[in-house]
Amino acid sequence: MSSPEIPTNAAEAPALSAAARQLLPWLVAFAFFMESLDTTILNTAVPAVSEALHVAPLAMKAVLASYTLALAVFIPISGWMADRFGTRRVFASAIGLFTLGSLLCGLCTNIHLLVACRVLQGMGGAMMVPVGRLTLVRAFPKGQLLRAMSFVAIPAQIAPLLGPMAGGLIVAYFHWRVIFFLNVPVGLLALVLVYIHLPDYREEQTHPLDFVGLVLFGSGIALLSYVLEVFGEHTLSSREIAGLLGLSVALLAAYWVHGRSLKFPLLNLSLLNIRTFRASVSGGFFTRLGIGGVPFLLPLLYQAGLGFTPVQSGMLIMPQAIASMGMKTILRRLLAAMGYKGALIWNTLVIGVLLALLATIGAHTPVWVIVLIALLYGACTSLQYSAMNTLVYADVEEQDASMASSIASTGQQMAISFGVAAAGLTTAFFVPGAAYTHPDAMISGIHKAFLCLGVLTVISTLVFAGLKRTDGAAVNGQHSAEHHGD
Secondary structure: OOOOEEOOOOOOOOOOOHHHHHHHHHHHHHHHHHHHHHHHHOHHHHHHHHHHOOOOHHHHHHHHHHHHHHHHHHHHHHHHHHHHHOHHHHHHHHHHHHHHHHHHHHHOOOHHHHHHHHHHHHHHHHHHHHHHHHHHHHHOOHHHHHHHHHHHHHHHHHHHHHHHHHHHHHHHHOOOOHHHHOHHHHHHHHHHHHHHHOOEEOOOOOOOOOHHHHHHHHHHHHHHHHHHHHOOOOOOOHHHHHHHHHHHHHHHHHHHHHHHOOOOOOOOHHHHHOHHHHHHHHHHHHHHHHHOOHHHHHHHHHHHHOOOOHHHHHHHHHHHHHHHHHHOOOHHHHHHHHHHHHHHHHHHHHHHHHHHHHOOOOOOOOHHHHHHHHHHHHHHHHHHHHHHHHHOOOOOOHHHHHHHHHHHHHHHHHHHHHHHHHHHHHHHHHOOHHHOOOHHHHHHHHHHHHHHHHHHHHHOHHHHOOOOOOOOOOOOOOOOOOOOOO
16 A cells, blocks of 8 residues: 655654655665666676677767766756655656666667667666655654665665676676666566655645756756767867857856856855865866776776676776775774865875876786775775765755755766766777777777876865865764765
8 A cells, every 4th residue: 555645844744654664765775776786887898888789999988978967967856856746756757767768778779779778767867866865854853864874875885896796797698788677677676666665755835947957057068078978089070079069168157147046046056155065066076077987997998908808807896896885984083184175185196196007007917906906996986985975065054955965966977977978088089999909009098098087186186275174074974975976
C-alpha cells in the first residue's frame, strides 16, 4: 500500500511506517550508488566501446562529458521540481529516465546516439541524488539525520572502488553493452519500491521556475562544452569556432544579467560575494578542470598505450578509491592542523606534482610505482574534494544552504565535463589522428596532456591564496565531507 501524502512541515507530518523508515535510506543509497557507479564504470571500457563503434578512443570524451554536462544543466531545477510535483513522483521519474537512458545506451549502434542517450541518463541522475537527499532531510528528525546521511554517503565511496574493476570484468568476459543493461532490472525494482515506500513531500505554493534562466544557462554551457569537444578536430573552421565561442559567452553573460534582476533566479549568484563560498566554488572549478580528465586519460594510457587488459587497467585504478576511503579517517585532524587555506594550497600543489608523475609512467615502470602514485593521488584528491565541499557552507546562512549546494554541485559537474573535454583536446593536440593506432605516440601524447593538466591544477592555488587562515573553522568537523559527482 502506498504511503499517504505527507505535509512539507516535518513537525506536522505523520510518522513513517517502520518499513518505510528502514527502507528509505536504502532507496536513496541505491540511487547514489547507481549514479556514482555510472560515472566510473564506463571509463575502463572506453577503448573497447570506441573499437566497437569504429571511432577513435579520444572521440569517446563526448560520451563521458555529455553525462556530467546533463547533470550540471538539470541539477539546479531538481529542488523546484520536487517542491512542485512531490518527492515521490520526481524521484521515481528520475529513476525511470536513468533506466530508460541505460537501456537505450546499450542498444546504440553509433557514437552520436550514445551521446544523446547519455544526456537522457544524466537528466535522470541529476534528479536522483538531490531529491533523494531532500527526502531524507524532510523525513528524519535532526537527531537521526546525520546517521541517515552518513549511511547513504557510503555508496559514493564504494562505487569508485568497484567501477573500474567492474567495467574491466564486463568488457573482458561479457560485452560492453552489459554495462548499461545491468541498470535496467535494478532500476525497475527501485521504481516499484519507490512507489510503495517513498514519502511524498511537496510545497503547497512554489515560486515560478526561472525558465528563461534555465534556457540561457543550459544552452550557454552546452554550447561551450561542444566548442571544447570539436576544437582541434578540424570539423569546423576557426571563424565558426570563434562564433560559437562568442555565442556561448554571450548566453552565459545574459544569464548573469538576467539572474541578478530576479527574486528567485535559477542560481543565486549573489552568494559568490561570500569569500569562502567564492573560493570554494571557483577554486574547485579550476582544480577539477585539471583533474577531471584523469579518469578518462588513465584507461587510455594503460590500455591503448601500454597494452594492459581492461581488468588490469581497472586493478591499477582501484588503489585511488582505496586511498580515498582511507583518507576520510584523518581528514578532520589534517584540516584542524593545517587550516583550510594551508591544506588547499599545499594539497593542490602536491596534486599538480602527482599529475606530472603520471606523465612518467611507461612500458618499463614497475607496477609498485604505479600503485604508489595511485594511492597518493587518491588520498590527495579525497582531501581536496572534502575540503572544498565543506568550505562551501562555512559562511552561508542556513536558509541559503540549499541554493549554495545547487551552485556548488552544478559547478562541480561543469568542471568535470569541461575537464574531460580539456583532457581529450590536449591529447588530440599532441597526438595526430593517424597516430591513434601507434602505442608510443599515444603514450607520448597522454604524457604531455598530464603535464598540461598538472600546470593548470597548480595555477588554481592562486584562488585559495585569497582565503584567511581562520576560514573554514566553523565547518571543520561539523559538516560531513560527502560529495556528489567526484
